[in-house]
Amino acid sequence: MTAACAGLLALALALAAPAQAAPGAATREAQARAHSRPRIAVISIELAQQPTLMRAAAARRADTLAIDLYGLGGGQLPGIGEADLSAYDLVVVEGVGPRLAHYRARLDAAARRTRVLVVNGDEWVSGNVPASAVPQALAYWRNGTVENYTRLLDYLGARLLGMPGLAEPPVEYPERAFYHPAHAGPFPDVEAYLAWARQRLPGADARPRVGIVFYRSLALGDNAAVIDALVNETESQGGLPVPLWRSDSHDSLRHLRGADGKPAVDALILCASQIDYAAHRAGVEEARALGVAVLGCTTDYTRDAAQWRADPGGFAPDRSGQLALSEANGIIEPMMVGARRVRADGAVLHEPLAEQVSWRVARALAWTRLHRLPNAEKRLVISYHSEAADQADVGGDPDSYLDAQASLAALLRRLRGDGYDVGALPLPDADALAQRMARDGANVSAGLWGAPGHAGEADAQYRRAQAELARRLAAGDAVAIPEAQYLAWYRELPQALREAVEARWGPPPGRIMVHAGQDGQRSIVIPALRFGKVVVAPHPVWGYLQDAGALASTGALPPHHQYVAFYLWMTRGHHADAYVPLFTQLSLMPGKQQGPARDDWVGRLIGDLPHIQPTPLQANGGIGNKRRANALTLGFMPPLALASLPPDLAALRDKLDATAQSTDDSARQAVRGLAARHARALDLDAARAPWPQLEAALRRYLAEVEAAPMPVGGHVLGQPPDADVSARMVHAMLAGDMAEPPPLETVRAVIAGDARHAPADVAERIQDYAARVAAAPREADAVLDALDGRYIEPGPMADAVRNPDALRAFPLSLRALR
Template sequence: RVDPKTATFYEQSGVDNLVAMILDQGQRALGLDLPEQTPTTMPDFALCNLETKQLFETFEAYQAAYAPYMEGNPWVAINLWRSDFLSEQLIHLKEYAEQFEDNGFNVLFYYGYPPKEEANGLFYNAEGELVPEVLLVQAGWLGANPRVNRELYETLGIPVINMMHLNKSAEEWMESQKGIPVYSRTSSLNIPEQMGMVQPIITSTKEVIASTEQRTTKYSVLFQVQRLLKRVQQLHVLQNKPNAEKQIAVIYYSHPPGKELLGASYLNVVPNSLHTILERLQVEGYDLGEAPVNETDIFERVSTHGINIGQWAPREVDKLVATGNATLIPMELYQQWYARLASSLQAEIEEQWGKPEDSYIMVWTDEEGKKYFVLPSVQYGNVLLTPQPVRGWSQDIDIMHHDISIPPHHQYVAFYLYLQYGFDADAVVHLGTHGTLEWLPGKESGLNQHDASEALIGDLVNVYPYIMDDVGEGLQAKRRSGAIIIDHMTPPFDKLGVNPILDKLEQLISEHEIAESKSIALANAKFNDIYQYAVQSGILVDLGMDTIADDEELHYLEHYIEEVQEEHAPLGLHTYGRLPSPESVEKFAQAIAFQKQDLSQRERAA
């Protein structure tokens, strides 16, 4: 049985308590002539000053002792592990503070996971005003309760960014294709996602202390902390700039190229969803210009000026430019933006697609021989409607949609660099399930500027309306493009639209995508379940397939299911931000009851 006093020393931990525990044992167990030792207790959570090691229960007390305080400047709250504070592993945290303070932010350090009932003293001033604009929380599972943390974050109502520590060196991480090891993803990604954290980013690694050549400690990854700083700055702008001045890009999918193929999975994008979004933006005070905001005008403008053009119709590029509605990026300007990318990423792009000046995809040459990248677009004041570029040109576009081996071509790169540096977007919206940004080459998770997805989204706030039942691919968007997911409903179905075989396969595919982030063995087991069910159902025969050999064929099966389900949705696709009619809801409920064989008559009637 452990001695209670000794247990208290150990549980409270820290250098002082561990030394006192040894001295206490010397006094009590060995009879040495030593002073009596008392455990130093710490609260489960508190505000803390890293320089003085003081703890505070109120914001006013913290501010009074905070030497770098800049009156009138914004605050950012940074969470640290209690164990780091006790063991004085503070180098990386002080480096965070230096970056933020040098760029005009006050820093509020706190440790632990306070419940929402305790938030008033920590995050609010005496006037009851919320102090921090953003929370930066170190991912972890020890002492974390997803429900408690989620309730706190919902109460605060501010962005919570997931700062990840990697128990590897920066060099090992840079060379790794996986990024975050599979065994670490539960604590680094899964649990923080359940809490509501967004924009996961590795900010510290474990390095050997040079003076010891053996001991390790945590150091910040400077270029990652600078990327984090820029994202916080972007959120600060978004929170404080008047809506009428904000620049928003709404990205939809014209895949494969053509007027009839504008949309997303189970979502009516053009014109319905675009109309509801523009209408709400107008109500909220965004500048939409003078053009009428109605479904007819949106459909006409987008289908005429806002579609991708296939390689089989090169003259259509000339026609689009002639209308004066396309966005033109001069080759020289693109080359300046392109030079900002990591040299390793440039090398990957050029190995596949050549130099920028040799590009041919969506390139237009004027009478003087000057080259431009052409971006289809429709402008409503400060809101840009624009299709995400296709992943390839002459290749099989359906296959390339999920191909993570082929880097983006120059027009694709120009599109996202324009949003960052030309259009100066305050936020982008990827409308619906799903785009291709999160499927570009690079690390599986824990990306950096050498990975295409991370480089192209840059510091942009990426809002991503996503269908609620595609969890697996939604995680891909969160982890590889910093997506802030806003779920939308599935469309309602009647009895004719319910296909239990396809529904089961969709569920298995989603489970497989989730399993890939947890365990290779579990993912392989789910893959086998999909194959066995596909064989039993006969769907492979319908597709002319003998087997499902790899992820590429699995994605082909998945999109075949989506196409069939969409074609047999007699009640129509969902419109974002709009509830289905009561009649559709009634038919949908009847269809669900029809599919469930174990319901009683009373339950069916209800």
Template sequence: MPDDYYFHMDDELVFDTIDAYEKYYREQGFYKKGAPRVALLAGNINQQNSNAEHTVKLIKGLEAKGLNVFPIRSFGQKKLELLQACNPDIVLLRPHGRLAMGQQDNAINWLKEKNIPVLTPLTVYGEYDKWLKDPQGMSGGMLSMSVVMPELDGAVAPYAVVAQYKNESGNLIFDGISNRIDDFSELAAKLAHLQKAENRDKKVAIYYFKGPGKNSLVASGLEVIPSLYRVLQELKNKGYNLDGLPDTKDEFEKILMQKGPVLGPYALGAFDEYLKTGNPVLVEKETYEQWCRQAMPEDLYQHVVEKYGEAPGDYMKVEKDGKAYLAVTAVKFGNVCLLPQPLPGIGDDEQQLVHGAKVAPPHTYIASYLWTRFGFGADAVFHFGTHGSLEFTPGKQVALSDYDWADRLIGTTPHFYNYTISNIGEGIIAKRRTYATLITYLTPPFMKSGLSGDMESLLGKLDKYYSLPDGPVREQYGISVKELAEKLNIHSALGLDSTRNYTGSDIHKIHEYLEEIEEEKVTAGLYTMGIPYSRNKLENSATLMSADPVAFALAELDLMRKRITQQQYSDALYVSTHYRPKANSLIAKAMNGVDTQTLIGELVNETELSMAEKWETAHKDHDLMALMISYGNKGEKEEVKTDSSRLPELIVRLCANEKNKAYIEKLESDKVFDKSSEMLDPVKREKAVKMAEKMKGMAPEMYESVSTANQPDMLELLQIMQDSLLRLKTFELLANDELGKKIEAEKQQILIDKAAVLDSPEYTTWLTRVYKPSLAADIKEMDIEELKQGLETIGYINAATESFPFCAQKAYAEKFADKETWDRAFQHAVEISGHELADKEARRERYAKAVLKLKETLSNARQNKNNLAESRIRSWLPSSMP
């Protein structure tokens, strides 16, 4: 069976090429002409390494929704090739890591270019019943591999569809959660429909946020009504049906405030007025209850009844013609409906309600979302601005179930959330708990806080104080500074004792305090989508984004060069005064197009830049998961010419080392032998060595095993042992007494060879150095490479004590005779060498990071400016809604 292939519901049938799969798919009657194409990437749990039922159920579920499904199994470099060949409209990633390990950037660029959304049907690695009760849903490594890493590729909708169940034998097996597979398949089909449908036919529901009564619409950092109106205009320009949208923003605002309010539960008079003028949607009690039965488990709905009584409850209730209704606030313009998000609970603490009322939402809240889905029939739901309450309704944090309110309310409708770029934490909550595609909007422009009034006067007095020599006039200014600082209550903020005269240090603290306030970044008003920053605000914002990183990187470089002290570097006022002006100048040049290399060349020399780049290369994170996954793929064993007559010689040479002998003895196990034999594949061997090196600290046994197997003699032995008869012969030789004598002789020769190494000048020099009183001073003068070599040499000497009797240099045996002094001297040498090496490496790291931070920040300065200038509404619209 190949490593990379397409498959279907018969796990015995695999297809190397897209042509072969499509031929089978058409001939078997699965293909639906003109239907969306869905690539289903099998994860680490699939029908090739697990029971097939869950994968088959997912394929069937997707096909039942009218989709053409292209299941792919690949963990290697061919995954992206197979994906591209099937030309999908949507990618479904059953996640366990990145979408295309080792080709992440290429994969992301392809997804962007082709406008392909990625959804993530999740596998719950635990028993279904226990998962239902778990308030977290998923955590630890599984959360990282199944949710976090796919998000880096743009994946959304981490929707739980598979869990473990006990079979008849009491064993846990994976199986599909039938209704959730059906719901997820419907979500995928709706998203595919959204991409292909004509804009004029798409129905869009947009939720906005406002407080009860006459409060304005709200969203973090956003002018909501002007922004929302601009978005609606842009939708209209793109062909969406917005019949009745007013010609002006003011008219739009008037309608929205009149027909789209949020009414408090006790505002009975306002509610009566709203019924007369607001034209709410009336949802009949029986219809609402039918929708609830369709959308959620019965016992989940019972929590609502227990808390608020039978529908429609007392809040937003309407009685008409002998029937009970729930009033849903909705303002429709053609196929676009605007809805205020209802209060998620009934109470006075609005902040607490929005950020997570720990009770079921009221009937009115549920009715709004269910009407949007079943009554209005929305093709897409938007939440406009940061932030609402849906993502904070009770339930799991991630991998939600049918018993979590966010999951049941958003349902299977594609969801998009307009969220501020500055609130990543809560944005992630919204993304994961409501299956939202986040569409970020800019923060308001930045400006320096500056000083005014008495604060500005105090800064003037401080400047005068520092300009004067010691003497009575300076002392008088110091008293004046103290008086004004106490008037402003700054002494309390800084913990200064107002009953005594201030020292120079106290006055410096006041100066730092003012500097911090003056340089503080604050927002300059609110942001309106579609209106670019003014040139001045654009320049200020872009500069302020980069000023601190550049200033502190410049100071860090001077600290490493010993041009300033640690105390000066730690003094924010000193850094601001001495480095911020230069930082601002550099940023201005970068934003105006001066080449980054030219700017860096003014700040660091070639040696410093080369050192930083070498450090960066050496410390780049290896894609460990890519190595682990690709290591599991079959490879080709290296064709190595071997001479079976060398078998006794190899065993003698290898078994002279006890670690090698122990390793060979373990090869009697078929499982261990098969695993070790993978080292004969040169590609897999290279990956194994890289992985072992990366995990050396976490898994020293793995590192030792790979290092042992990677010896040329051991690889040759493994190659010979591929012949089953010669493998048996190997273990016979291990038990041979005559060979045992030869092994002992080989051990003796190894001791003699080591003695020759010990007698070399490099080793005898270090032996002398270890005992020298000036050892610490000598080590201080060494560079990093010398220290590394020294530690290696010390380790070699200390591990080769059995060779001392064979050394020509008798100093080894003589000094080792006093074992206590020897151990103390070598331990001391290792400690101070290790500490010095760590200090020098830390210093090099700081130096390199400062250079790289300068390079990165100055490189990004112009792009930051360009990004901030990009304020087009069309950049807000999600790619799946052209």
């Protein structure tokens, strides 16, 4: 290279030097451009669960807008935390969800310094941009796709931020339409969908119909894998899916009724936690008009499939509140059917949990069977309490205050009246049934296996148990499940469950309720009183009183072999269509805390069998049975009355009253002596406490005891209490919500029609409460309605003294507990 050339090259490099610095300059230019771009914050609890579409739209407009997406904590977006909302040129808030109320002050503060637009609801927060300024914003938002979100950003930029250009109008989709993954577009109504389905599926009209209601955003956002799985699984199991999308929750179930007003489905899977988020009562009315069971279905938005399967909580604790809302809507059987999946590109999608989808569909089809099957063909199992495995402990769980024998006798009569096959023989009354249950229908104990002094199979109690089981089998009052049959069923259980059983109870068939024949063949025995297609049977014992190892164990106790056999026999031996336990402790089996898994013990034991359980109102809604055992719980109210003082406290009261008339210290010492046994309740030393303090504490204690409600006898399902107990119950209810309730005699007189001695408003309340107490026959109506696969309207829980509305009159003669 010549010197001249070298000089020219040096000059060229020097001239080029600024160009080589361009990356730094470009960075500064990009930063400057970013600061010059209008800034938009989008806050949405819904987008936080599924931000993929809005993220894609924001990326499309990254050159002209600086867009940040926020949730409210949880989900896939950061919470607004310490974000300075006033630094944005526009804050867009989706007005959905009560959690927004916690951020009202921050949004109000931002609205004083910048633009705040609230879309899709204004119940919880408000902005300063009127809807009239952006009349099409809601149409863009509700028809959420990448294209519509992109156009929304253009629209807001042009309307509110002074950006040039015009936005394309929103691409609008039907608010409600019928959907199928095998069809290119939606159907406008159920008739059009069913006409297409008849061409596609042979025998479509004969198939049981399962409605599937879900949000339109899933289909528009190409995120309907869970819905598609439900649809396809319903078809593969022999049903006809009727999938309906909705853009919002208002007035959606009406579309599942045909032109004649009758339901076009036999059961409904609702992929949401509420029927109508904005108007709870309207949603309940919609479900009541539809008249079929509404079953839960949801996706875990925060965990992937492996995380959900491994998590022992299920819905708990973060989504327990969601279950409470569902229960208040009359939605039953909470079930997770999907989980989160994050693609390599960061897109968040819903992934079906295959075993859960299959189980959700199978249980839905079981409810359709109840809805379609004639009563005479339905096969039922009704279980009762027999925990101590002797004749004295048969009937109702003591803390339910249910007269199980009388309730069973009454229920059998109601079933016969409604056309169920309960046999041709006369049905027993309560006394005859009680004798038969004690003699032939109790569980049988062979003693406490493993305890000191128990000689195993040589023990006298074991020999007596064998003789009793043999007698029952010979008389036809028990079912024998041969060991080989049980093993065939048992081996279908997941290995982990079988290992848990055998670790606690030994190899099958175990030792509880096992009969060894003279030929050495063993059978598991289930006591069973047969009434046509209805079997009345004791629920299996828990096992603590039959096995010393179980009694000493800690943690959840897995079911023993006879327990497993009972539940498997119901579906595989008796081929039951529904299970109606007056007692069960199924909800206490190991497994997820809320929302069972198909391969948990609850899932494997209850299987696809509809579980309909009368539950005392004072049991706080039977939450465990609803959330852990897929039970539809139906409330009943044991009669209550104000407790009179027991003899020892009555004597103490009399002694206390006597001290007011005497200056003799011996009277006070007598009171101190009687009060000593109640020192714990009084929370003081009766012997040493100053007299004024002791007297005041005793007066409070005695008043509390005397005013406390107590059960009066056992309740009979569908039967109101007699006149005396009804009056005492009304009196207790009045004492629960009045500072000075009228005397019991006044209550009795008003109920009898004589209101002369009661103020008008008090008399009206007495008559109202008496009418509610007299409405007990509706309890039996609710059982029969549930057995028809109908929707059961939810009602308040808690006992009638704490909450008289628990006995309010529900439409359609239904009273249910959620």
